[in-house]
Amino acid sequence: MVDYVVRTATADEHDRFSGLFAAAMMFESSPTDLDREQFEPERALVAVDGDQFVGTAKAMTRDLSVPGAVVGAAHVTAVGVRATHRRRGILSGLMSRQLREAPEALAVLWASESGIYGRFGYASAAWGVSYEVDLHRVRPRPVSGSVGLLEEISAEEAPGLLAGVLGEFQTRRPGVSGRSELVWRGLLQDKPDHRGGKSARHILVHRDSAGVIDGYALWRGKMNWGPTGPANEVSVEELVALEPTAYHVLWQHLLTLDLAAKLEYGHAAVDEPLLQLVSNPTALNRRVGESLWVRLTDVPRALAQRRYATAVDVVIEVTDDLVEANNGRFRLTGDTEKASCERTESAPDLSASVTEFAAAYLGGRPLAEFAATGRVKEHTPGALAAATAAFGWSVAPVSLEIF
Ligand SMILES: CC(C)(COP(=O)(O)OP(=O)(O)OC[C@H]1O[C@@H](n2cnc3c(N)ncnc32)[C@H](O)[C@@H]1OP(=O)(O)O)[C@@H](O)C(=O)NCCC(=O)NCCS
Structure with missing residues (x-):
């Protein structure tokens, strides 16, 4: 065991805190003012060995849709232990304190590895389906009737325009995390060094015949060239639709983009209706994995x-x-x-x-x-x-x- 103490962080420790987590996950830390604004130091635990940060874990105050309700859930994230200090009980110390202190009745997280959190009473509670769609093979069914309108909007106007759609979607499906305006802005800030060679994010909305936004998609593209010609890649980050037409039109658009050979989407439900919108669902290349883990704290x-x-x-x-x-x-x-x-x-x-x-x-x-x-x-x-x-x-x- 190492000699360490666990304490809450202070507001001015955001960059050190996120720096340690980034190092543990092996990505480059590039904190922005928006990241600092979202930091809740009283919910951020840090393990300290001398004056060195050796472990971090924080919870974000957000809500989550559950069957028949939307409730507060500690959104646990930034869990990391300095590589030189691993397997000496630091994570266990952070987790047990965090669980005992959470004011919400449940905590949720995404696990980097499925072997980590079961010992702390977390269970994998929602499956996530990923698609790697072969766009040369997939056969989308045509949209019939009135199709409404597709439009691109900016990241500045998106939080105001999309919050209501997501909020309504939460009442229809469990497992969906709510977003305050600050969380929306943080999510949409689109740091160039986090794009992995892909384009800036497109924010596509569908408007019904009355002009009301009833669905949206967040996606990026990546130019690619294969032996037989263009082989661009489409990464869909999120697609939320409240009406069948919006759902169909958004997917139809994404599945038929020019020059694209592959579409990836990683957040489908096991009963995702997309299967019904193509005549050959095997071209979607579905894979089921873990997504949200739940811990009942009360x-x-x-x-x-x-x-x-x-x-x-x-x-x-x-x-x-x-x-x-x-x-x-x-x-x-x-x-x-x-x-x-x-x-x-x-x-x-x-x-x-x-x-x-x-x-x-x-x-x-x-x-x-x-x-x-x-x-x-x-x-x-x-x-x-x-x-x-x-x-x-x-x-x-x-x-x-x-x-
Ligand atoms: C995962 C991580 C936080 C674990 O921290 P740690 O301080 O080494 O964990 P602990 O020493 O408290 O381990 C507690 C138990 O979990 C086990 N464990 C730790 N990491 C594990 C992993 N990745 N897979 C499976 N078991 C793991 C330990 O073996 C130990 O088991 P034991 O109680 O039976 O002896 C740390 O390895 C890390 O920072 N990894 C990289 C970043 C990361 O994946 N973070 C999680 C983001 S969701």
């Missing part, structure tokens, strides 16, 4: 904050090695309109650790999946099927951005 509060697909009344027994208050039995009742979760002494119908309930929290992974390996135990016949149906949701969760 089990009864978190379970009462979401809604349930079917009426549920179940006593669960939870174990948690890191957050003492999560241990015990809770009676969960709820449906699509309301929910409550209270401590009880009654005999449990189901038992599991905090991790399995986190996995099922967004409705993207069935509780029954974990019964097959003994991680969820059923004590009352029928309770598992009922709880699995209730924890599920009609649309799969998706996380639109790696934060």
